[in-house]
Amino acid sequence: MSLVAVDKVSFGYTASRPILDAVSLDIAPGDTIGLVGESGSGKTTLLRLLLGLATPDSGTIHFDGSPLDPRNGAFMRQFRRQAQVVFQDPYSSLDPRQTIFSIIAEPLRSLRLAGDHAAMVAQALEAVGLTPDAATRYPHQFSGGQRQRIAIARAIVPGPRLLLADEAVSALDLTTKVRVVELLARLSASMSLLFVSHDIGVVAALCRRIVILEQGRIVEAGDTATVLANPRHPYTQRLLASVPRLTLNEAST
């Protein structure tokens, strides 16, 4: 059974302008999927729907077999623990007035998860390659790449089964990007990953499957290697022609 099942979901912020049009997508446990599409194609909107921050106009989203219903409090508490997100802008995603500990512990506190929160935060920090003494400091004392690690630590601390990353490496310089992608690759061994990116090279290195979104429609989906080697849809072909070919190995040498 798939972890997330999106079935013919349509959505518009206003009635007059649909943003997503009959989008269907399955995310299997442990899968890594790259969601690619140009700016404005609806990638962030789809993530918002997957997170229950907005509800589809039509179609359904199931998580672990249950319908995703933001009004169902008991379900949402379970769901929030299992689905987490990392954003693009490392400067907007951490509250400047909270210590790193408070930031990372927020899901533990708000979802009232059992356990030693201090130890869990320390463990999450270690998992993203930061030292435990980071906990007492504030976001402005960290670089963009470090902040992104902190944001990832907050996302993984409740032990999610699904991690959504919305252009989580786009704002980082090349070497930092490679390190954070390596971190995500390591994490994806124990959870499903939906990775939104403009960067086909990164998607090729990180994701087993790829989904191409064009103006709110999925125009192509499949095995990353297959799709990139033999793109069927003209849009995908144009997309591939327009990006410099870059794989993770090339980038890190």
Added chain:
Amino acid sequence: MSTTIASAPARPPRSLILWAGLILVGLHVATGLLSLVWLPYEPTGMVGMRLEGPSLVHWIGTDRLGRDLFTQLMIGSRIALVVGIGAVAIGAAIGVTLGILAAFASKWLDDALAATLDILIAFPTLLIAMLVVAASDTASLWSAIVALGIALSAIVARLTRILAKRVLVMDYITAARTSGSSWPKIVAIHILPNIWPTLSVNFALQFGLAVIAEASLSYLGLGAPPPNASWGRMLQEAQGTVYTAPLGAIAPGLALVSLAIGVNLLADGLRDSIDPTRRAR
């Protein structure tokens, strides 16, 4: 808002601002408290000649009824502090609540609230306060405080609404939602702490506004009735003798200005020492 703003090089050191504020405000607080237990003279008594100049017995002289000016000044400190704190507290309670609600309201309700606030703010604080005082039948210190608090609340609400909306679009708010935090919790732990530095400096400005507005109300005869010697009434009473005995007007004027400046310095200094992004490491 999320980025570190380096303070301008011309700015005096933080500790100096904080200390200057502490000293000025501390002086007024000490004087105000002292006035509760000790006064040099009976405030309403004719304890000297009319319009005496400064001397060892009457430090800054007497008014045209022979009352001791320093005694009145001390009571004025107390009244100004009560008015400032009271009005800002009322203005903050109403204003912050309304501002937060407006930031969360649906589009048309938010637009309606914003327009109402803009209209209210177009009226001078003093005019609104005069209307409120006029509507209550007895002029008292409390009616002046409530009136000023209500007048200030519109300014606070508008500022709170703008600041809260700016915070609401940050990714850390979305992250808080996906972390399972409820809206009230998000307001308490993310929104209020992030708008507080700007708000608190504004409260200090409004403290000054309220004290000056109360003085104006008193000056116009709408403030606290006679036994309460507010600085505004002292100014009003010194009006006729400002050329012969200028100290009667200068002293309460200086007191007023020093308190307003002191509170602003204090707020500035406190904000800088509380803000983690401004604290030097």
